[in-house]
Amino acid sequence: MTETTRETRQRFKSRTKLVHAGRTPSEQFGYVNTPIYRGSTVLYPTFEDLSARRGRFSYGTQGTPTTQSLETAWSEIAGAAGTVLVPTGLAAITLALLTAVKAGDHILVTDSVYRPSRNFCDTILQRMGVETTYYDPLIGAGLEALVRPNTSVVFLETPGSQSFEIQDVAAIEAVAAAHDLCTIIDNTWATPLFFPPHERGMDLAVEAGTKYLSGHSDLLLGLVSANQRWYPRLRATWDAFSMCPGPEDVFLALRGLRTLELRLREAERQGLAMARWLAQRPEVVQVLHPALPDCPGHDLWKRDFLGSSGLFSVLLKPASREALAAMLDGLELFGMGYSWGGFESLVIPFDCRTYRTATTWNPPGPALRFSIGLEDIEDLQADLAAGFERFNTHNTKVSSP
Structure with missing residues (x-):
């Protein structure tokens, strides 16, 4: 059997991609699924390898074959340059925001946002000196009037949490692009299968894997994917926090991916x-x-x-x-x-x-x-x-x- 690659899978439809993405049976002695890797320490064969941190993995917080399988698969499904995994959906939201903001910034957040997202903006970000303006989710191109010289982020959630407003993503993305703002979307309701976030112009996309990726109400997980421009900064922020999900949760999410x-x-x-x-x-x-x-x-x-x-x-x-x-x-x-x-x-x-x-x-x-x-x-x-x-x-x- 010849294993497929991301490049060769481009001709396949989404169900085929979901079955094959992130799997390399030849690296797992032929077993179909990547097993659960638990561990902190990674051993190096030589002094030179240790000094250069030469190897696929360097320490448990940097990832394992299990986490890499899901990161790789999700990036492919979402059309992203890269993905990082965190312990919860809310952790994914906070990591995405912390990737894009700095002290003194102003951000625009939809008024229909998931309430814990709002709480993070009104507490932690506020203490960091980041000001949040909430906007009408139906504002569309009218968002232009709310942009300030120090505005750095537009945070979307469509449909809105609980109240289900649909935002004009194209109009909002156009405003963001004109002012070089980072666009972040909470895409949990649709998943990338029903709303391809990066194809629609979003820089960072947040997903609560707790929901449909899991599908069985038995795990907590968050994912943040990024386009080519923002992935290096996302990965650096993730490295700084080391917000690592549990290996069993990642394994269950990989299993859920196949039937998503x-x-x-x-x-x-x-x-x-x-x-x-x-x-x-x-x-x-x-x-x-x-x-x-x-x-x-x-x-x-x-x-x-x-x-x-x-x-x-x-x-x-x-x-x-x-x-x-x-x-x-x-x-x-x-x-x-x-x-x-x-x-x-x-x-x-x-x-x-x-x-x-x-x-x-x-x-x-x-x-x-x-x-x-x-x-x-x-x-x-x-x-x-x-x-x-x-x-x-x-x-x-x-x-x-």
């Missing part, structure tokens, strides 16, 4: 089926799923994305807290937990009003975010239908969301 597209396509199918079903429910005022034609931003999603995942939100009619609790507490198949992208279905209530600063979040009633898993869709719908019955029964005293 199959699972993501099924998540897309399941998510759309559930979103369309929910749109017909009388308790639902609006479904926030970018792939639905009547969702705000659908045209931009259709232009820029190659698919959708199983995560979306719904806005309910006005209801009391008791009604919402009755609905959620009695669910059998939907768990309540702060993650997504696994094989199981999840739901959480959310409210953006307390922390949005550039936009106003004013839903008609409670808001719910769903992650649709791999259960039979009819069973999931029956579980929610029973939940809506409890919701209606208890909704005798309506309060504001």
Whole structure:
């Protein structure tokens, strides 16, 4: 068998790349998967080799064959010059920002950003002397008016966390390019399979491998990929921090990589089926799923994305807290937990009003975010239908969301 290379794999489609990228069985005695390498110390055969740090690996913090397999594979899938791995998705976000900023800088961050990203900007970066301006995710080319002489970064997340606004990436990238700003995108919702970040002009792309790459809710992992210009600086920043993920987590992520597209396509199918079903429910005022034609931003999603995942939100009619609790507490198949992208279905209530600063979040009633898993869709719908019955029964005293 002749092993493929990144160059030869360019003619293959994404599923074939996912199966073969990052694997070199000839280096592993013919075994299909790169095994788990645990270790800190790397031995050198001679004094000269040690002095020059001559060798593929020099120390455990610099990587192992296991981590290199995932870095190499992810770079290929994302269209990146290079990738680094970190212990969590949030660590990937903070590393990307720290790669691009310095004291005295000003950065632009979408108002719909993942809340822990916002917390990092408002605490650690603020203490470093970096000022953050949050912008309306629908601003598009209007971002130009917010750029200052010391602006260095634009941080995007599309669709927006929880509220699912779709940004005009092309317009924002054009503003960034005109002012030589570093563009960073949190691409966890779509993954590079449904939104190729560097092809769309992003300098750094952040991914929570905890979600769809893992696919099984049993690991924490973050990835940051970079284009040719920014990869050396990203790698140097990563080297300075040595934020190394655990080898078992990397191994499980590699295993998840091989089936990523199959699972993501099924998540897309399941998510759309559930979103369309929910749109017909009388308790639902609006479904926030970018792939639905009547969702705000659908045209931009259709232009820029190659698919959708199983995560979306719904806005309910006005209801009391008791009604919402009755609905959620009695669910059998939907768990309540702060993650997504696994094989199981999840739901959480959310409210953006307390922390949005550039936009106003004013839903008609409670808001719910769903992650649709791999259960039979009819069973999931029956579980929610029973939940809506409890919701209606208890909704005798309506309060504001």
